[in-house]
Amino acid sequence: MRTRLFMAMLTGVVGLCLVAAPGCSADDGDEIHVGTFNTRAVALAWGRSDAFQEWVTDLRRRASEAEAAEDAGLVEEIGSEAAAQQDRLHRQVFGDDPIDDVLERMADALPAIAAAAGVDIIDNDLLYHGPSVRFVDITEEMAAHWEPSEETARLIDELLETEPVDVDDLDPNE
Numbered sequence: 001m002r003t004r005l006f007m008a009m010l011t012g013v014v015g016l017c018l019v020a021a022p023g024c025s026a027d028d029g030d031e032i033h034v035g036t037f038n039t040r041a042v043a044l045a046w047g048r049s050d051a052f053q054e055w056v057t058d059l060r061r062r063a064s065e066a067e068a069a070e071d072a073g074l075v076e077e078i079g080s081e082a083a084a085q086q087d088r089l090h091r092q093v094f095g096d097d098p099i100d101d102v103l104e105r106m107a108d109a110l111p112a113i114a115a116a117a118g119v120d121i122i123d124n125d126l127l128y129h130g131p132s133v134r135f136v137d138i139t140e141e142m143a144a145h146w147e148p149s150e151e152t153a154r155l156i157d158e159l160l161e162t163e164p165v166d167v168d169d170l171d172p173n174e
Contacts, residue, residue, distance in 0.1 A: 034126065035119035035138035039099045040164060041156045043092035045143035046102045048152040055085075093159070095167035106145050117141045 046052055059082055066074035091097035103110075114122050117138040126133075143156055 045146040049146035096164040
């Protein structure tokens with residue numbers, strides 16, 4: 001939620017800067033560098049990261065504790081949480097569902113990622129931009145936050161060669 005609000009505010013500020021702010025016009029010759037990224041690649045990097053595995057380990061620990069306490073309601077709640085996370089990640093990696101939850105987990109790292117990539121803004125959803133805006137693909141930098149293994153990097157490369165699918169049309173038995 002915090003990331004969605006941040007991104008909405010950032011988009012609004014960028015829009016104002018591009019349209020109305022003195023010193024930000026296309027006429028001054030300065031370019032604004034906007035970092036864009038493939039959300040599916042970042043979601044895949046998160047889903048195969050040590051941080052995600054820590055989340056899974058914690059979830060399993062909580063489930064074991066709930067089972068030991070014979071708290072059927074909590075066991076069911078944790079099972080639902082796990083299933084929802086699996087479905088969300090599946091939709092993010094193979095479809096085009098938003099990755100707000102992933103971006104929220106990496107929000108503190110975004111300024112450093114932007115600086116390292118040489119971009120002023122990170123945003124995938126600009127509705128309008130003037131001629132002084134230059135887009136820079138920072139997919140690799142965004143995914144690198146999750147420290148992908150060589151295998152994950154290879155899977156990301158393969159993923160980038162495919163189009164998102166309508167996940168609702170997939171047969172879970174295939």
